[in-house]
Amino acid sequence: MRFLGYTLGDEQAPMAPPPPEMMDAMDEFLEAATKAGVLVATGGIAPTSMGAKVTLKDGEFTVVDGPFTEAKELIGGWALMECRDLEEAVEWAKRSISVVGEGEVRVRPTDAMWIDGVYGPA
Amino acid sequence: MPVADPTAAIEAVFRIEFARLVAGLTRFVGDVGLAEELAQDALVDALEQWPTHGTPRNPGAWLMTVGKRKAIDRFRRDRRLDEKYALLGRAGATDAPQSAPPPGTHGAFEDHIDDDVLRLMFVACHPVLSVAARTALTLRLVGGLTTAEIARAYVVPEATVKQRILRAKRAVSKAGVPFEVPEGEDRAARLGSVLEVVYLIFNEGYSATAGADWTRPALCAEALRLGRVLAELAPDEPEVHGLAALMEIQSSRLHARRGPDGEPVLLLDQDRRTWDRLLINRGLAALDRVRDLDGERGPYALQAAIAACHVVAFRVEDTDWSRVVALYGELAEVAPSPIVELNRAVAVSMASEPGAALDLVDQLAASGTLDGYHLLYGVRGDLLEKLGRSAEAAGEFRRAASLTRNESEHQLLLDRAEALER
Numbered sequence: 432m433r434f435l436g437y438t439l440g441d442e443q444a445p446m447a448p449p450p451p452e453m454m455d456a457m458d459e460f461l462e463a464a465t466k467a468g469v470l471v472a473t474g475g476i477a478p479t480s481m482g483a484k485v486t487l488k489d490g491e492f493t494v495v496d497g498p499f500t501e502a503k504e505l506i507g508g509w510a511l512m513e514c515r516d517l518e519e520a521v522e523w524a525k526r527s528i529s530v531v532g533e534g535e536v537r538v539r540p541t542d543a544m545w546i547d548g549v550y551g552p553a
Numbered sequence: 554m555p556v557a558d559p560t561a562a563i564e565a566v567f568r569i570e571f572a573r574l575v576a577g578l579t580r581f582v583g584d585v586g587l588a589e590e591l592a593q594d595a596l597v598d599a600l601e602q603w604p605t606h607g608t609p610r611n612p613g614a615w616l617m618t619v620g621k622r623k624a625i626d627r628f629r630r631d632r633r634l635d636e637k638y639a640l641l642g643r644a645g646a647t648d649a650p651q652s653a654p655p656p657g658t659h660g661a662f663e664d665h666i667d668d669d670v671l672r673l674m675f676v677a678c679h680p681v682l683s684v685a686a687r688t689a690l691t692l693r694l695v696g697g698l699t700t701a702e703i704a705r706a707y708v709v710p711e712a713t714v715k716q717r718i719l720r721a722k723r724a725v726s727k728a729g730v731p732f733e734v735p736e737g738e739d740r741a742a743r744l745g746s747v748l749e750v751v752y753l754i755f756n757e758g759y760s761a762t763a764g765a766d767w768t769r770p771a772l773c774a775e776a777l778r779l780g781r782v783l784a785e786l787a788p789d790e791p792e793v794h795g796l797a798a799l800m801e802i803q804s805s806r807l808h809a810r811r812g813p814d815g816e817p818v819l820l821l822d823q824d825r826r827t828w829d830r831l832l833i834n835r836g837l838a839a840l841d842r843v844r845d846l847d848g849e850r851g852p853y854a855l856q857a858a859i860a861a862c863h864v865v866a867f868r869v870e871d872t873d874w875s876r877v878v879a880l881y882g883e884l885a886e887v888a889p890s891p892i893v894e895l896n897r898a899v900a901v902s903m904a905s906e907p908g909a910a911l912d913l914v915d916q917l918a919a920s921g922t923l924d925g926y927h928l929l930y931g932v933r934g935d936l937l938e939k940l941g942r943s944a945e946a947a948g949e950f951r952r953a954a955s956l957t958r959n960e961s962e963h964q965l966l967l968d969r970a971e972a973l974e975r
Contacts, residue, residue, distance in 0.1 A: 432774075433831075465781075465785055466667060466782060466785040466786065467569065467782065468777075468779070468780075468782040468785075469569075469778075471831060471835065511831065513774065513777075513778065515568065515771075515774070516565070518557070518561045518562055518564070518565035519565045519568060519569055521557060521562065522562065522565045522566050522569055523569075529610065
């Protein structure tokens with residue numbers, strides 16, 4: 432089963448750049464997750480102020496430049512993980528937050544097909 | 554809001570840590586069977602203690618420490634002190650029992666544990682064992698699957714798997730298989746065995762040889778995971794990346810190989826939009842790693858390169874069939890086999906015309922090496938159908954159907970025969 436794990440937070444809250452020890456710990460974590468065959472893709476995400484919101488309604492596009500005003504936004508980064516079940520994905524999420532100290536990570540299956548048993552338990 | 558079940562959470566940690574735990578404990582006690590028992594004992598402690606005392610910051614290191622402590626307790630209990638202390642002394646020279654590392658550090662992620670996992674793979678795939686035993690032991694010790702899960706995956710009784718694993722552990726012990734990554738002239742053959750076992754697991758998931766299901770995705774996922782682990786642990790071996798590439802690319806088509814009712818859907822009929830782009834890209838990247846290692850392309854890398862020809866084509870007619878034919882030719886040189894010849898014939902039929910391919914298949918059939926192999930007749934039937942020789946084609950499909958043990962495939966072949974007889 433594939434899961435998207437992503438960090439959620441308030442991007443208006445001031446955030447100091449991560450200290451080098453935290454970066455090292457994150458590298459170590461990513462290495463461990465890769466060596467476990469779990470991590471299949473990762474990426475960062477820049478603040479909404481650098482992005483845009485695109486909508487199509489009644490045949491009209493609206494493009495609004497960031498920042499967006501949602502209370503919590505995807506911040507920091509995301510990872511695609513392949514795990515045997517949600518519990519394993521949750522465990523990897525715990526390990527990733529532990530590196531940062533605190534925060535919120537959401538874990539969501541990316542492939543609805545597994546619900547039909549295609550990717551379900553053997 | 555429902556809170557996740559603590560037992561399930563602990564078991565997830567255990568599954569994640571299992572291979573590392575067994576590997577680290579094997580280094581410590583020198584025996585995979587004992588290491589596995591100790592790991593299970595550590596799990597029992599975790600299930601007792603974590604719900605009340607909280608989950609340790611580094612659960613892997615905690616389990617390892619408890620497992621080692623239990624090893625020492627056992628040796629004391631066994632009263633064969635001299636012998637065992639000698640053993641411990643030897644193990645302790647490289648890895649003394651350690652207390653849990655301070656919070657925030659990742660003591661369990663030390664490099665030697667990675668090497669231990671690789672050693673464990675080599676032990677589980679040792680040629681002293683039958684291929685079936687290697688597969689079961691690898692799934693149990695490295696994959697962390699339970700015997701029940703393995704039994705379900707292979708459609709055999711659990712008692713059979715239990716026995717097979719028990720005997721395998723004894724055989725490894727009796728033969729004194731060293732806990733090491735082989736070097737020198739042994740290495741290539743031993744690595745070949747590891748790759749073979751992983752690929753056999755994958756293939757059983759990709760085209761189940763028995764039972765009602767055409768594919769068993771969970772088995773493919775497990776093999777793919779093992780392949781990815783291996784690619785990280787032995788990154789200098791081109792064929793390790795070749796196998797990873799092959800499994801990534803084949804997995805990208807796993808969904809597409811099954812119709813809505815679980816029936817097989819063949820490559821040329823698959824809905825290519827459902828192919829998994831992430832896995833395709835990972836597969837192509839793994840092939841790049843093979844190329845960057847500057848070695849000769851081995852059988853896995855060549856099969857991956859062939860599979861890549863299909864996945865980069867958005868439509869069947871975009872497939873570079875002459876490249877596929879050439880790659881099969883290369884594969885036939887490094888790993889000659891009648892099955893490769895059969896596949897080459899299929900590619901020839903696509904690149905040029907079915908008549909030329911039928912000649913190749915007839916030569917193969919005459920050689921007798923593939924007697925009893927259902928796909929020989931399946932392919933022959935396919936070519937005859939293309940040439941308009943319907944009655945002969947139907948006969949070949951029926952023959953193929955009578956030879957496959959997979960129920961879905963059996964039905965597919967019968968359907969093709971009936972369609973031609975109508």
